[in-house]
Amino acid sequence: MAAFRRGCARWQQVRFLGARGASAAVTPSSAAGTHHYDLVVIGGGSGGLACSREAAQLGQKVAVLDHVQPSARGTAWGLGGTCVNVGCIPKKLMHQAALLGVAMDDAGKFGWSIPGPVSHDWSTLAQAVQNYVKSLNWGHRVQLQDRKVKYFNTRGSLLDRHTVRGLDAKGTEVTAKTRNIVIATGGRPRYPTHVPGAREFGITSDDLFWLKESPGKTCVTCAEDVGLECAGLLAGIGLDASVMVRSVALRGFDQQMAQLVTGHMEARGTRFHWGCVPTSVEKLPSGLLQVKWTEVRSDLERVEREDTFSSVLWAIGRVPETTGLNLPQVGVQLHPDTGKIVVATDERTTVSNVYAIGDVAEGRPELTPTAVKAGKLLARRLAGQSNQLMDYHSVPTTVFTPLEYGCVGLSEESAESRYGKDNIEVYHAFYKPLEFTIAERDASHCYVKVVCDRAGVQRVLGLHFTGPSAGEVIQGFAVSVRCGLTYAQLRDTVGIHPTCAEELTKIHITKRSGLDATVTGC
Template sequence: MAPVKKQYDYLVIGAGSGGMASARRAASYGANVAVVENSRLGGTCVNVGCVPKKLMWNAASLSESLAEAKGYGHTVEHKGFSWETLKEKRDAYIVRLNNIYGNNLNREKVDLIHGTARFVDNNTIEVAGELYSGKHILIATGSYPWIPPAPGAKEFGITSDGFFDLKSLPKKVAVAGAGYIGVELTGIFHYLGADVTFFIREKEFLRSFDAVIRQSIMAEYQKAGIKIVTCSSITNVENKGDNLKKSLSITVDNKTTGTQSVLEGFEEIIFAIGRKANVEKLNLEATGVTLNQGGHIVVDEYQNTAAPGILALGDVCGVAQLTPVAIAAGRKLSDRLFGGKADAKLDYSNIPSVIFSHPTCGSIGLSEEDAVEKYGKDNIKIYQSKFINMYYSMVEEHQKQHTIYKLVCEGKKEKIVGLHIVGRASDEILQGFAVAVKMGATKADFDNCVAIHPTAAEELVTMR
């Protein structure tokens, strides 16, 4: 075996959000750190996730606003939308972020090793034929989207990653997947002018969220004219077009009725049906690292794997798969390993999350169903408010969207154990209220806060 090229205090495999955050925090304590990456810096979030997705959502939301501007007296002549222009500017922005990540590593004297890491043993990895050892090795390789094995799906379909490679806006597009990624991409396509059909396997999408979010967003999408095919399973995809322009024929089984139908004329089909842990190339067989039935790395509350010296965090662990979670866990981990904070670990309870749907929505804490299961129905009290945001008072009836806020309270003190909001600016509103819920706020605490008027969020502190 070749000699070890270099020894490190901390070897981080994966330059995504969690890995970068942990590496930089470790370096700030004086640790000798290297990051291994085989693709662009920043991982999924920066390159094919949160960041470019939000830019596309911004573009779609501007289309909404342009349509609504007439109600406020503006004369707007919408001459069209250029996907090509937006893609060029978006991609340039992402390249700038990649460079910023690289500059940060250079400034903090973190080595960047280009290539794919492969474990040799618990303390050694191989990258491009060179061996590197680490006192601690962190696996932060994230996850990747997958396509189902239906005939033609892989040949003619794309994933959410491929969405960002599209060179033009497809006129007719299919999206498959009932999670937040599918919901977000469906909204973006629709409000940018595509004819979109959304395929989901059950009767509702966003099934891990509270019913008020599931039902409200589905109602708004249907009202907006988005075609939602429920209880559907795509069993075949054919291309009846040519290499220059696809014309996809999609065969769908309805598991409720047992019938089969064929829908035609799609230029693209995007599968957003889930993600798998990115572990195949790591050669984990050479270590003591264990995987669960879902293929994710098993860790304890301190991010330790079953192998001494090997740690893991982020999407590769399959828990709370959100960028800020990986960042927070990565920093806490380095605080523990190199900062002298022996008990540092991330508290995975009450993590807020938002969906960039139309309108936006978000939640923190337990759904009503989960709260009842945990505390008992008699110990749960629900407060809910449904109204039309003042913003929509001046627009056409068909453009108005409902705002719905829901508080799930537990016990005599009515501690807020769940907060779920749907409506304009929910993504921004939730962040501040999440702090209160994380601190253990009660309904009385919300009531004691003087409302800001006129806002939609004041409803959260005035519910009766």
């Protein structure tokens, strides 16, 4: 209780200091006082916060400007960016809720007696997730305060290459002079512009995790990682979830693995509408949403479909948050197709003292850890403490679908394209996790694949895994891949028995051989 009181007192202090700092930083005039910083970061997400804290720790005078524009539905949140508020953190917690549902299904066969029907309460989960996210918002405020980073809850833009303007919700303006500027504003979900009713009646991942009431029967449009993760967790807690796919799932990922992921989801109850394009969303008097779409069966055959849903979730990609930053006017080049900021290998834009990191930068993985690492390395370079650049090769990632998919390195398709099909060797295996045996769960989608350069020492080019705790498995192997792992080294590594990860050390059958890749026995 004493610790709780101290935490509350500290929070009140942070709130007071933040308010006092804001009032001291501005004047009643529309152009507030001018401040001098070594670094101003626009964007308070994972990358921007990591960069600002690192720079401050190295003795730089740093300010952060962060402002959350509410979603089309009106959802807003606190400091921390997409990952903390509407991305990785709430998604993984809700994914865990879905996994617990599966575990309860298995429990009886392991001897547990669970009396009565089991049901899930959305509001309890949502409140718990939102409370945790709010604690992270508070934690980020405290960390900035501890590092003496000046925080402005304002929307930032560039007046010139050394001047940043901040404007808060009340129209109060603050101007900061700075040596260097880092843009880390990230991106926001995209709405389709050709579908009537899409923005008016639909939601995105910016809204899902902050809903007070259950989304109910949900139509998820598009089958990229965010869409599949959302559909999977909704189905996992017992909701009716459908996924509408225009062409392929998990574009950019290994397509054999993508088919295993969607195959498992279909087997667990998620509906997939393949080759379908939404055409309209209309709200009925009942409050339900009527969705119409076109099913493209062939070049000559198209069928019009419709169904009613409680929610429609758009997951058709993200757009960079560059509007209003005044970037072209100060010489910062944007990519003509994506709208992202064009950067060099050192994160520098076309203006020498302006940098961009994270999702807003062209050609960078849209992943939190890469933004964090890039931000820290950039801060060290700007402080004159290092020359190390961010290495974006062989970055591991995981899709938190009901059957998780983790990977690092090249997909099989990318390896074929780069090296030629005859110059790569693909080792693979279908395995059954031990925890699936007594529960009699379907393991037909549990699979490992190692893509190697066929010549010489057979360097591992890509490693792919579908199964329980895929992220935990791939994280360790990612270190080896970055160190130049070869197939011989992988084969000679002793596995930990009985684990799913050990299947990667036992893998020995090639696709080229045509032999059955099903693992039998221990």
